[in-house]
Amino acid sequence: MLARLPRGFADRTADDIRAVEQMMAKIRAVYELYGFEPADQPLIEYTDALGKFLPDQDRPNEGVFSFQDDDEQWLSLRYDLTAPMARYVAENFERLPKPFRSYRSGWVFRNEKPGPGRFRQFMQFDADTVGTPGVAADAEMAMMMADVMEALGIPRGDYVIRVNNRKVLDGVLEAIGLGGEENAGRRLIVLRAIDKLDKLGVEGVRQLLGPGRWDGGKEGEGDFTKGAGLSAQQANRVLADIGVVEALGDGEFPSSQTFADGQGELMQIEQLVVASGYGPDRIRIDPSVVRGLEYYTGPVFEAELLAEIPNEDGQIVRFGSVGGGGRYDGLVSRFRGEPVPATGFSIGVSRLMSALKALGKLDTSSTVGPVVVLVMDRDTDSLGRYQKMVSDLRQAGIRAEMYLGGSGMKPQMKYADRRGAPCVVIQGGNERNAVDENGNPRPMVQIKDMVAGAELAANIEGHDAYKEARPGQMTVPEAELVGTVRGILAAQRAERG
């Protein structure tokens, strides 16, 4: 039996968990400030509630982890937080205040090929407003996202919230003659192509808009991806309208009403955010943003990190999108006969965390470990004394533990070192049986400051001298144990700043 982690999943260390909690507290504070309420839905929903595609018998796990209940109904692990939220709101519609403003966080699952920074289980942190048709709600989302980025310590200029409108894209497609039901497939291909702009560049996208593109980058390498089959003029119009190339001749294609509507909404959003003091350094209109291809119906936005961040190997990586969202007027109404407009966004917590880590914006220094009371003698009487010391320290609010392994002193010291113990407590027979100047029993303890000890040890040559010196160590009466430890902790805290 080989112990192994399934691919696409991650074990989390103590540091990671603490860092995420720290981060989520900051995000939560912003959401609360905006007046959103916490809510939570389960990890599992009926498959048909999650989206319009039911897993068929042949491929029950395409993209989503699914399984059948004992009553044969299909259940799935949620792949985002929006669909379960929509189900909850629809189910409790009468009871909830409208607009319903809520936030939630948790794990989501995708049964897809994992890659660097792409996991099959990851954490999202969402906020949504349901029951509001106006663009003011969308503008608020964009501003809140900007506030979150700054609350996390990302300096202005190192991120940008890019805003677009699905109606603009739809309008472009209409203009070049891709409107109508019969062109739905090609529209999708065009949108996907635009979405790959940052990955493939303008020319790559142009190939995908036209005949297609070879995976490997050149002719015959890799698989051939069939394109949208647009003419050169159509492709150029699309690229021009999303602002990545110069327009050629005008008037070749008619302008579209949908396009104009979308732009009107974008202008309103821009006015609203500018009026609130959010300039283009934070929130920027960008017609090339595509986002989630299926359910968005209006404004869409994306939070992008602009900072060039070195990864563990020292290479510069662009993290790109760390969150996004938009208007999804159809999601809740799917469950109800009436239209229910809604808008929201989602932060990719896991991804953002690795970015913050790389930026040094995350306090990854581990928490101070417990004070370790070494076990020098294993008779019940001594163990009782050690246990009492631990208990006293805990009473004083100091993390502490008695060594519970079976090894000798040296391994115990190694253990304390590895645990990040600020100090250890040592009491053998010599200390326990000490007497004062009058010959009365006066039990002592030795307390070793591990931080000071390590510093002092650096200047000691040779193991014998090192052992002899016992750096950072002091002997105090047992009664002064707690006070002395407290002093060491305070000094170390001051040292750390």
Added chain:
RNA sequence: GCCGUUGUAGCUCAGAUGGUUAGAGCGCCGGAUUGUGGAUCCGGAGGUCCUCGGUUCGAUCCCGAGCAACGGUACCA
């Protein structure tokens, strides 16, 4: 799914034209009767050389297939 690269100790990697007992560094464990982390020294544990099949007297090495990891690309509601 498709294309490519790679699979040898916990990690990073050597290795020989196909020949007895497969190595290094790091890490891990241990090292004087009451003791002490790091460094140094000494010792130790740890391997199906990815799997299966083929060629061969003999395969970790050559051949075939499979699996896995990594990268790119596609899909990603």
